[in-house]
Amino acid sequence: MLRGSKIDPRAFVNPHGTNQSAVTELAHQVIDMLIGHLSNAAQLPLQPDPGSLMMVRFPEHPQPAEVLLPLIQQVLQGAMNPAHPGYIGHMDTMPSTAAFLGELVSAATNNNMLSLEMAPFAARLEDRLMRLLAAEFGLSPQAGGVMVSGGSLANLEALALARNLRYDIAKTGLFGLPARPVILASAEAHTSLRKAAMVLGLGSEAVIALPADGNGSLTAASVAQAIIDHRAAGNDPFCVVATAGTTVLGAIDDIAGIAAVTQSAGIWLHVDAAYAGALIFSTTYRHLLNGIHHADSITFNPQKWMYVAKTCATLLVRDRSLLQRGFRVSAPYMGEDPELVNPGEINIQGTRHADVIKLWLTMQLLGRNGTAYLIDQSMLLVQQFATMLRDAGMELAAHPTTNLICFRPPAASDATVTAVQQRLHHAGSAFFSVPTWHGQRWLRSVVLNPFVDVARLQTIVSQLQAVVADAL
């Protein structure tokens, strides 16, 4: 159909092969620019100035394919730079090579995870790989799961499933319930839980924020007491969320203790292990997740500590058939397959990108040992970093449980904390995030980038000391 239009022939790969070399050449140019940029990441700013936005318009006429190169150059210049070894401010890292090449393949083949028919290989691979991950967490042989575009959706689908199974309201809605449903979680739990409760019609206030202990962990005693209190008040705590890897501190709740409480109370246990779930692959640290095999559902995001490009998130459930019983909305326009339900019928999403490809490829390249190595190294580094920061006189919010650490110069004002962050950022030294936590600003670090090392952290601490001395 391109004939007679002014569309550059390279705008589509001709399925008869007539532009193979021209498109290949263009793609090589993009690759060269991209890998060149990433290879220079340590020299580039930690965070760019977003700059002026060029060509935010829909041009009247088709543009020649060469225009892609300056436009992509602008995307690269305006991007957050998580590949910089000083970029240690968020749970976001550089992705593996396998991840971004896998994403390219997913996009170019454009299969649709809505149905088996529209993603013959990828839909089956996803089902199998979710069973494999569920087994890694020690769930039952009936366990499995779905992939979703980000952890907020995994938490949302988990809570919807727990709610539907508890009250059988999928068809008729949340009316006439004898008691108000509430969700118990740590005050340190992720904000996506409140968003989920809002979406679910429970109201964001249905998420009860229980205080964490000094390490930022929710205790079993606290959960047990809250169940008693809420039941006495006429509420129905139908779900408890334990977090493995809280947003600010990276803390891990007492999963085993909480599981004992939820099992005896007959309450759904969801473990939000979006971040720290990756510890399951480390023989050294998997004990931090003790009890996770008792979970009814688990959010786990390979997009974080498994170095897969985002989005790559999973919802694992202790029994695959629960998704059909508690969440399925069938679609008569789709084909049926006796082998497997169409993924779109048990997923909060419908049409969906094949995120599974980049996950699968990354798992092959890193292997379990390689993944564990990266995790163990970053756990070790953050312990060393904690020592350096204490020696430099910093106040720590808590001793790090995982590879996150929050600190601040003692008695500094929030303005000073932010000024320190900005100075280190603009000096090209390090990029910390500055969350508000317990009423104060903190410098937060996530030691995730595979190219951070002790020498880098030592340099950062020296620069930090100089900046703090100057700022206070």
Next chain:
Amino acid sequence: MLRGSKIDPRAFVNPHGTNQSAVTELAHQVIDMLIGHLSNAAQLPLQPDPGSLMMVRFPEHPQPAEVLLPLIQQVLQGAMNPAHPGYIGHMDTMPSTAAFLGELVSAATNNNMLSLEMAPFAARLEDRLMRLLAAEFGLSPQAGGVMVSGGSLANLEALALARNLRYDIAKTGLFGLPARPVILASAEAHTSLRKAAMVLGLGSEAVIALPADGNGSLTAASVAQAIIDHRAAGNDPFCVVATAGTTVLGAIDDIAGIAAVTQSAGIWLHVDAAYAGALIFSTTYRHLLNGIHHADSITFNPQKWMYVAKTCATLLVRDRSLLQRGFRVSAPYMGEDPELVNPGEINIQGTRHADVIKLWLTMQLLGRNGTAYLIDQSMLLVQQFATMLRDAGMELAAHPTTNLICFRPPAASDATVTAVQQRLHHAGSAFFSVPTWHGQRWLRSVVLNPFVDVARLQTIVSQLQAVVADAL
């Protein structure tokens, strides 16, 4: 951190540039394999046999990067083949070159649409581009929107927004409402509406399926009567969904007429233009969307008729501030920016991939005229196809409104329809989907692939006639 592990050094792009040429070479190999595959698409099967799944495991040891090539080869062999010009069975097409190269850039830079800080360029680009799209649909200067990973999420967020604004229940939940909330939509509307109502706690039965007319369109009279009836029954119709491009027939509801009804009744109008919203770019066909500028919210998916790789979906709202008033859940751990709210606070997702890059690049390459050209050509082709099918004695479900057409051999059993589909598929002629619609199976075609032409459709009809003659 890779030192001392057995991880292939190419598993990550070293930010100090030490493996630039090695990673570039690997990426070129992947590109060559991928473009080679896509360039041969017309010779490959329309739909593969998914085959045996190789290496669905987490290997103990890291694998050498060369393993990517045979694994990607397997992904390609097992993928649905929408680039084949006979693949006309779904609303899924080949993506533009700009789309899959843009996706590669988004994945490799791994920015996070959660916050402005974590996607300095892309988050601002998304905001600006959503305002531009909203203006294309004729919404007010205050209009804008968000991108989400697929149309189901766009519909879900739209209905959540309409519900929250109507009842002010974002914090307190759906309890004690005086009347039962219902959503009015065509019986031909997308199944994601029922899924959304289930998730929202309204119950899937809250979506009232109103009968469509003979063309598959919902009429204003039908909506007006339903509002009267439901109010009389004590329900509260708080939202009407008009569809532009129904799933099976591609029909378009009477948007202008329905808008007049919802405006006078004070009811939110959501237009699910996921598919046919692209007609707005065609001067010839945009009249089919008359009245869409009255919508309170619109779902529009560039992942379909704009040739952008999935996912790429948008929720547009008549006033951007409504998303803050009716949907925002703030996240104190994120930085603040006086300029713009963090996208993750007004989006049903949190961490999110930068889908905007591939959309922006595709818009530049195609331009408005190029996009309109592709749309107009496919509209023309389907009209010619309808004539050919009628001349071949086929029964049409309805005369096509957009570029979808559903047909069947008259008086054929469902088994015969499916057999015809299978034979055409296995002969490499064409891939039709076979939805159940109004109690019968139909052969459904979506003439979307830019490399379909009249000669191809003539050949398909000849082969169809031969297969039908043999099967009946």
